[in-house]
Structure formats: C-alpha cells, structure tokens
Amino acid sequence: MSHQTLIPASLENPLYYLENMDLLVGWVADHHQDLLNQREQARLAEFAALNTGPRALLTRMVMRTGELFRADKLRYPELPETEREALAVLRRDGWLDDDPELTLAEVFRLFTLAELRPMFGPWLQQQGLSKTLGKAQMREQLAEAFPEARPLRSWLGETDMAGTGAVVRLREMPLFDRLRLMFFGNLRQSWTDFVLVELGVQQFEPVPFTPESRAFRQRAEVDTYLLMHHCREQLDEGVPAAEVWPQVPPAPDNAWLASRWNRLLLELGRQAERQGDRELALQVWSASGHREARLKQLRLLERMKRFEQAWALACEWQTGDLSDAEAQGLARLLKRLAPKVGEPKPELPEVPAIRSFTLTLPKPAGGTVELAALSHLGTDDAPVFYVENTLINALFGLLCWPVIFQPLPGAFFHPFHIGPADLTREDFVRRRREAFEQRFALLANGHYRQEILKAFRLKHGIANPFVVWPVLDEALLELALDCIPPHHLRALFRRLLNNIREHRSGFTDLIRLVPNALDTDARYEMIEVKGPGDRLQDHQVRWLQFFAREGMPASVCYVRWQDGEAVE
Known part of the structure; x- marks a missing residue:
C-alpha cells in the first residue's frame, strides 16, 4: 500500500x-x-x-x-x-x-x-x-x-x-492494542487521535516506508514495548517501584526502543525515591541513559551524603556534551560538593552581561505589551516583527527539511506524522549528524538562501514541527536572510540541536531587521519585551546569555507605562 x-x-x-x-x-x-x-x-x-x-x-x-x-x-x-x-x-x-x-x-x-x-x-x-x-x-x-x-x-x-x-x-482488545502500537509507535495515542479526525485538512510530507525503515524489526520488539507499557501503567497506578523493577525487560538493542526503556527507568527511579527506596532509585538511574537521570542520581547521592561518589561521577559527567541547563545544574552541584570533598571550588564560567533598555510608553487601551513595543520601535528603514519562537525555528526547519524527514527506523510509523517520532529523544541528532552537517555546509558556501526559499515554495502548508505556516511569509524570510549572517544562523541551529525539547522555545519576542546597516553583523536585533512586573524565565536567560557570548545583537526591552489614561 x-x-x-x-x-x-x-x-x-x-x-x-x-x-x-x-x-x-x-x-x-x-x-x-x-x-x-x-x-x-x-x-x-x-x-x-x-x-x-x-x-x-x-x-x-x-x-x-x-x-x-x-x-x-x-x-x-x-x-x-x-x-x-x-x-x-x-x-x-x-x-x-x-x-x-x-x-x-x-x-x-x-x-x-x-x-x-x-x-x-x-x-x-x-x-x-x-x-x-x-x-x-x-x-x-x-x-x-x-x-x-x-x-x-x-x-x-x-x-x-x-x-x-x-x-x-x-x-x-489485545489485538487492537497491538495494531495501535504498530501504527502510532506508542500506546499514548488513542484510536480517536486517528479514527475521529479529518486527516485531509492537514498536509503531510510523503516519507517512503521500507522494511529497513520500520521501527519494529521483529515480533519480540513489539512484545518488549507492550511489556514496558505494562510496567509504566503499574507505576501510574501506584504499584511499588520495587515490584515493577523485576518485570522491566533487559535493555533492547533497538535504538528507539532503548530510548523508551531509558525513559521508563527515569520514571521508575522517581517513583522509587518518592517511595523511600533510595538505593533502588540510584540503581535504576545509574542504568538509565536518559539525560535527566544523571543529574537526579547526583543530587540524590548528595542528599545521602555520599559526597565522594557524587564528586567522582560529576567530574566524569562534566567532560560530556551538556545542554545549558545541564551544565548550569552540574556547575551548581560541583560548587556545593567541592568543600565537602576537600577540593577547590570550580571556577564558574563568566556569565556575559545581557543588554537591556527601558521604554516608557502611553498605556494602550488594548493589545499586548509586545505589540506596543513593536509599534514604537519599528521604522520604515528598520521594521520590527513579532516572531517569538517562529522565525529561527522556521529557518532551521526549511534548511534541514530533508534531514527532519529522513526515513530512519523509529522515526515514522505511518503517513500522517507532523514530524519524526524521535524528534526529542536523546539520539535524534546523533543518528542524523552527518546529514545535518551537509545541510550546515550550505551556510558556508552560500547556497543556504536558495535552499530555504525553495523549501518554502515547494513545501508550503506541509506539516513540519519547526514551521508555523500561518505566521510565515516569503517577504519576511527574504528580509531575515538579508540581515542575519550565515555564521550566526549556524550557531543558532547548533544550539537548537543541542537540546531540541528545551531550546525550541525561549527566543526573543521581536526582531528588528536593518538591511541597510553598514556592519553586516548588526543588520538585525533580537528584542525580548517585558512589561511591568514581568521577569525573564530561565530558558530565556540562557538564550540571551548565548546571544551575548556569540556576539549576536540582542537585548531586553523593559516597558513602563506613563501615568494617565489609556490611549486608543
């Protein structure tokens, strides 16, 4: 078929x-x-x-x-x-x-x-x-x-x-559950997610389905998934983690099943800790390859006053490839552990200053603070756009379209996927690293612009997890490509791939585009808007610090309202 x-x-x-x-x-x-x-x-x-x-x-x-x-x-x-x-x-x-x-x-x-x-x-x-x-x-x-x-x-x-x-x-029902699993690739989605929707209202990228691209290669792998699902159901029903742990199957050699196995162990460890079984929690988190399990294991060792063991594991982990949030959590842990193991406190990396400015505006009768700032800041020569998490994600999604829809095992189970099922799993990038590098090479040789615009025209309206079509138009894309230098795009895309789940959000609300600026690195400015009483969230701070480290023009605009009546 x-x-x-x-x-x-x-x-x-x-x-x-x-x-x-x-x-x-x-x-x-x-x-x-x-x-x-x-x-x-x-x-x-x-x-x-x-x-x-x-x-x-x-x-x-x-x-x-x-x-x-x-x-x-x-x-x-x-x-x-x-x-x-x-x-x-x-x-x-x-x-x-x-x-x-x-x-x-x-x-x-x-x-x-x-x-x-x-x-x-x-x-x-x-x-x-x-x-x-x-x-x-x-x-x-x-x-x-x-x-x-x-x-x-x-x-x-x-x-x-x-x-x-x-x-x-x-x-x-066991037969229909097995069918549902093989179609969706999970048992989280119900029949109504497919049977009771009009799929014709959405367009999907055609992905070839071959025996090599199937997630399940043999019946035993389906059985393993069903067994893991049963274990998770028991945890959700409050069955003690110590009773569930012996039922967990061995780690599968199927990559995408192994990712789910790691997540199961993450949750099993959480339940064990909540139930007071700390030794089991440590054992389970040590076996799990989930990126969140490592920090949880270290924090629990710290609470159990096993400082030497925690220090050794933390130092070993520090040499790995960490997301910003992981690096931040690990740095704080090492700082607390150092005096307890007689080690000098590690020097924390210098935190770059985040640029900011304040606007005092008449309070509008309606609309958001972001739109009020946009209206004030924009000019004919330097228009401002409200893009939040859409523009950079879209540029990445359009450039890397062939990689995102590569038919790897565990990525696509049926023809109605918005994106690959393994998008936020730990090995998403590793399995596609060479293909991503080939697309990023286009940023160096100058072909990226035509590839992005070609994808916009050919794929318009087709579902992509990084592209929100209703807020995107070709004029904005062309202007952004005129203004954002390719080496900045490369740095943005690499950070996005470092932790897709975490880094797809936290971008600034606005972008100002200045195509006629003499300095090619200053033809745009990313602007985060904060109204009275609003504060930066952690993931926004991490993006702003990244912009500062990379020399990308970005700032926070703090809006204050003038006294007096709201203006229309």
Whole structure:
C-alpha cells in the first residue's frame, strides 16, 4: 500500500471513523504482516470481511474506554442496520463475550444508582442498612460481602429489570492494542487521535516506508514495548517501584526502543525515591541513559551524603556534551560538593552581561505589551516583527527539511506524522549528524538562501514541527536572510540541536531587521519585551546569555507605562 493510496475519510461521511479504521488496519496488515501471528492475521481478515454495520459497531466499541458495554446503551443511528442485528453478528463471530463475569466495581460502573438499588436493596435491609445509601457508600458496604466476579444474571437475582440489556465484553482488545502500537509507535495515542479526525485538512510530507525503515524489526520488539507499557501503567497506578523493577525487560538493542526503556527507568527511579527506596532509585538511574537521570542520581547521592561518589561521577559527567541547563545544574552541584570533598571550588564560567533598555510608553487601551513595543520601535528603514519562537525555528526547519524527514527506523510509523517520532529523544541528532552537517555546509558556501526559499515554495502548508505556516511569509524570510549572517544562523541551529525539547522555545519576542546597516553583523536585533512586573524565565536567560557570548545583537526591552489614561 503506497502513501498515495491512503486517503482519509471526510467528516461529511457519517461512517468516516470506519473508513479511517479500515485504512489503519490495512496499513498495519500491509507493512507489518510478518510481525503478526497466524491467528492475528486471520482475525484481521475476518474483521475486513464483516458487513458494514457490525464492523462499524465493533470499531465504535474499540474506540471507547474499557472492554465492557451494556447492549441497551449502544446507540449509533448511522449504522445501516440495528444495533441488535450488528451485535448478533459480533457475538456469533466471537468478537464479543455475551456472558462475561463482572466484578462489583464493574457492576457499579455499568449501572446507575436507580438500577443498583433494586439489585442490592434486599441485602442492605437484611444487614440493617438503608436502601437509600449513595452509590459510593453502597459499594463500600457491599465490597467485603461480594468479592468474586459473577455473571450479570447472578447479580440481578430476582430483580425485575426487564429493560436492562445484556452486558458484553470485547474479546480482541489485545489485538487492537497491538495494531495501535504498530501504527502510532506508542500506546499514548488513542484510536480517536486517528479514527475521529479529518486527516485531509492537514498536509503531510510523503516519507517512503521500507522494511529497513520500520521501527519494529521483529515480533519480540513489539512484545518488549507492550511489556514496558505494562510496567509504566503499574507505576501510574501506584504499584511499588520495587515490584515493577523485576518485570522491566533487559535493555533492547533497538535504538528507539532503548530510548523508551531509558525513559521508563527515569520514571521508575522517581517513583522509587518518592517511595523511600533510595538505593533502588540510584540503581535504576545509574542504568538509565536518559539525560535527566544523571543529574537526579547526583543530587540524590548528595542528599545521602555520599559526597565522594557524587564528586567522582560529576567530574566524569562534566567532560560530556551538556545542554545549558545541564551544565548550569552540574556547575551548581560541583560548587556545593567541592568543600565537602576537600577540593577547590570550580571556577564558574563568566556569565556575559545581557543588554537591556527601558521604554516608557502611553498605556494602550488594548493589545499586548509586545505589540506596543513593536509599534514604537519599528521604522520604515528598520521594521520590527513579532516572531517569538517562529522565525529561527522556521529557518532551521526549511534548511534541514530533508534531514527532519529522513526515513530512519523509529522515526515514522505511518503517513500522517507532523514530524519524526524521535524528534526529542536523546539520539535524534546523533543518528542524523552527518546529514545535518551537509545541510550546515550550505551556510558556508552560500547556497543556504536558495535552499530555504525553495523549501518554502515547494513545501508550503506541509506539516513540519519547526514551521508555523500561518505566521510565515516569503517577504519576511527574504528580509531575515538579508540581515542575519550565515555564521550566526549556524550557531543558532547548533544550539537548537543541542537540546531540541528545551531550546525550541525561549527566543526573543521581536526582531528588528536593518538591511541597510553598514556592519553586516548588526543588520538585525533580537528584542525580548517585558512589561511591568514581568521577569525573564530561565530558558530565556540562557538564550540571551548565548546571544551575548556569540556576539549576536540582542537585548531586553523593559516597558513602563506613563501615568494617565489609556490611549486608543
């Protein structure tokens, strides 16, 4: 199945969700058939062979929360047949268990208080309890007496509830979860993220899907992901970290799975520390390759007064490639540890001064402080634009378009990605370093300008995680390329890649472009605007310090309001 044949359904079709589900199932069957066993392949063929009504109803049930449903509450008027007829087919073909055993908690989730009172009223009366207890109080009283699951008819007893339909349980949710995982590459996204959206309103970059670019190379890797997901679910439910840790699978040799494994260990360590199991937290964080785990490990060693061990690890880590936030945190830690281990305090790197100026303006009746400053600062010869995090990111995204959409394993799972799934993972840049260097070479040979503008024209409107199309126009791009020297762009792009998650934000609010300035390094100025009472955030400070170190023109504009009435 090629990218071009995947045409999402229109929301004008009342069964659009079924069309999208069929598309998803077909995609997985085409691209991951070797990762499905014979039974799973047979079930998918049987799903595809169902008539429209049963297939649509099954899709609706798969999309909903949980696996239990009351037949009398399933109402979907768009079906070409009655819900009763569709349910009969699904029962017959083994998609549903029509006599599941229900726990007390499940009964209380499925039925209203008015329906529960006739079921349990006689028992409550026998115990000398009021029949009019609220739902929570009633369940609390019943919990000890009714610990076992049982069929619905057993719960109903002699109750006259003729209007109550059967309860059915979906039988194939593990299969549909496996499909969802292989399509999305995660289990965080729900069916509604795909099935209930009109994907046709968005344009996506075509990425070739080959056996070599697949994230899952073998069925065991899918099983490993599912096991890791189960471990994370247990942590979220409050299961002690010490019970979850033995269930964690060994570190996978699949790069993108290893990244998720590292994140699982990061969270497991957090839970262990919160639960007072510090030794386990240290063990887990030591095993995790997640960049946040290192600083957490060091801080915990410090709190445990293991200063020598913390110092040794910190000195070793200091030689690595750190983001600004990591370097800042590590420097503070080393400063605290030094006197405790008899070492001289390390000299902190000199913090460059951040330029600033103050504007006193009449307070406008409406609009933001940024727009007030823009209006005051802009001139015909030096226009000012409100760009915040959009302009530099867009220039990077357009120049590096071929690298961002490189079909590497674990990057793209289906044809509807806004960007690569591994964008903010630790190895995103490492896996593409040579390709990025080739694009950055264009900044040195002067070809970057035509490549950026060509991408803007050819790719306009196509989703890219760095490009916000509605705020971008070609005139602004051309003016920015006239004014920002390429060696400054190279430095900006390299810092962006140092930690994409952290460094995609924190850019200045405004940029002033001065195309006729004699000094080519002074043809632009980045300006962060702060109104009365507002202060710089940490990630903004780090960008401003970077600008100062690199000799890039940037400053903070502190706006103060004049006394008197607001002006229109």
